[in-house]
Amino acid sequence: MRILILSDIHANLAALEAVLTDAQSFEYEAVWCLGDIVGYGPEPEECVARVRSLKPRAVVGNHDWAVIGRMDAEDFNVEARRVVLWTRQRLSAISLNWLSNLPHEPIVEGDFTLTHGSPRDPVWEYVVYPAVAAANLAHFQTPFCLVGHTHVPNLFVFAAGSQHKVNAMRVRPGQPIALEKANRAILNPGSVGQPRDSDPRAAYAILDTERSTWLPRRAPYPIEVTQAHMRAAGLPERLINRLDFGW
Ligand SMILES: [Fe+2]
Structure with a gap:
């Protein structure tokens, strides 16, 4: 079975649509x-609705x-906090309820x-x-663990x-990685909507459970469209600019 792996979409609809188009050929x-479907970006309601329509297995992000009020926005830096409060006002009851039901564990x-x-x-x-990866090994029982959050x-x-022997590897887009159960691994697909590895293209992965491969992918998207929507919404300039640099 092929599975589309998304993380850290961060309310960036243009990036999400580019990923869904790019992933089509894999027939997932x-x-x-x-997690982190919202925050930072200008289209929280649209992104939650789009993700919901995909009927994903999903966990909640910080x-x-x-945004759903399960933790204090004071824990965020001033710009992220501004967007959290802005996002809260823009989500429908259906979307807030859907986010509220995502598992935390x-x-x-x-x-x-x-x-x-x-x-x-x-x-x-x-x-x-x-x-940090080594310290987490005892905290999951399966051969593999998928994480997001770092955007890398x-x-x-x-x-x-x-x-204790852990090899950290950067991945190359388009180059599949063979997964071997004997070698447990923690894998991160990167961020759809706010990459932080100096590559501004949207990041995601395709997992093939039959072939036991993990395929990292990048999809270019019209960054200027997302930036224009952020500007129109009055979102912080630094968050707008960083999308150009993938940082
Ligand atoms: Fe995130």
């Missing part, structure tokens, strides 16, 4: 979403949580655990370093039988 049969699908931040701290922890596509592979 399911969608998994690793921005989603803040990791969910398991076959050989994969799905979470936003990390299996140890599902909403907040960033798996950015091998040491990468993977951490554990040498079989070792809790």
Whole structure:
């Protein structure tokens, strides 16, 4: 089965549509979403509606949580907080309710655990370093764990039988990675709507559970359209500009 893996869409509809168009040729049969559907971007209602229509298996992200009032927006920096409060006013009751029902705890699908931040701290922890990845190994039981939150596509592979030998690998778009159950791994598809690896294109992944491959993908999208919508909505200039740089 091929599965479309989305994370950190962040209310960027142009990026989401570009990913869905790019992914069409893979004829995926399911969608998994690793959280942060809203926050930062100008189209929260449209993005929640679009994601809902895909009937995904999904977990909640920290921005989603803040928007539905499950955590204090004070925990965010001043610009992110502004957008959280702005987003809250723009979501329909249906969308707020749907976000409210997303699980906070990791969910398991076959050989994969799905979470936003990390299996140890599902909403907040960033798996950015091998040491953090290694510390999380005991917190999921499946061979593989899928995370988002950092907005950087990468993977951490554990040498079989070792809790401490972790190889951190950057991924190359279009180059499939073979998954081997003996070598457990934490994989991150990157961010659809606000990439932070200096590549401004939307990031996602295609998981093929029959071939046991993970295919990182990038899709160009009209960044200027998202930026124009952000400007029209009065969203913070720094958040508008960073989309140009993928940072
Ligand atoms: Fe995020």
